[in-house]
């Protein structure tokens with residue numbers, strides 16, 4: 001397992017200015033001084049990555065991006081490559097986020113993005129999750145197909161460098177997270193799928209985090225009962241205070 005504990009903050013298309021981004025980022029890094037044993041990643045809007053990377057200096061905090069394109073270079077107007085993101089300091093990239101899927105991202109596109117990132121030694125934070133639940137349990141095979149398609153061609157040696165973010169789409173941007181016991185069940189399912197695709201060791205050791213309305217109030221319960229190595233907060237990562245509570249709760253969870 002590459003990351004024993006990890007928090008990935010998705011700032012989405014916020015804040016509006018670089019000045020605000022720098023202020024929030026510095027406040028977050030200050031709060032990290034006493035934190036141990038948890039990797040902290042902030043994924044700001046792409047134009048802010050470089051400036052925040054410069055500010056991060058030797059601090060523990062890492063920068064990430066919210067998307068990438070799979071080609072290395074060429075006539076792809078509006079796209080950004082993995083090596084370009086690496087060059088400006090991104091060590092992680094979120095892919096297949098439901099808000100990107102709503103704009104056309106697909107599992108097969110995500111598959112190409114995983115390979116492009118691994119080639120550049122950037123950690124892909126791969127979002128998976130069902131849009132809705134049905135009584136028949138068809139969402140379970142949906143998750144299985146997502147994992148199979150997105151990781152097709154990714155070797156056992158490389159899959160160790162991936163973070164899987166289980167994010168039920170219906171829980172993102174809402175007021176309530178998924179129940180921690182249900183998160184637990186989903187981690188077991190994901191580990192089973194990875195075990196059958198690769199082997200039991202990979203299934204057992206994969207880094208799985210949860211995202212979807214994580215906040216300062218529900219984080220302790222999620223970490224206590226959810227069987228995850230961390231979380232991917234969106235809105236709650238955009239303010240230093242709730243994020244500090246989230247990081248603190250992840251850091252003090254015994255795993």
Ligand code: PGA
Nearest residue numbers: 172173212213233234235
């Ligand atoms: P949220 O976003 O925490 O605001 O629900 C989660 C995400 O961006 O995946």
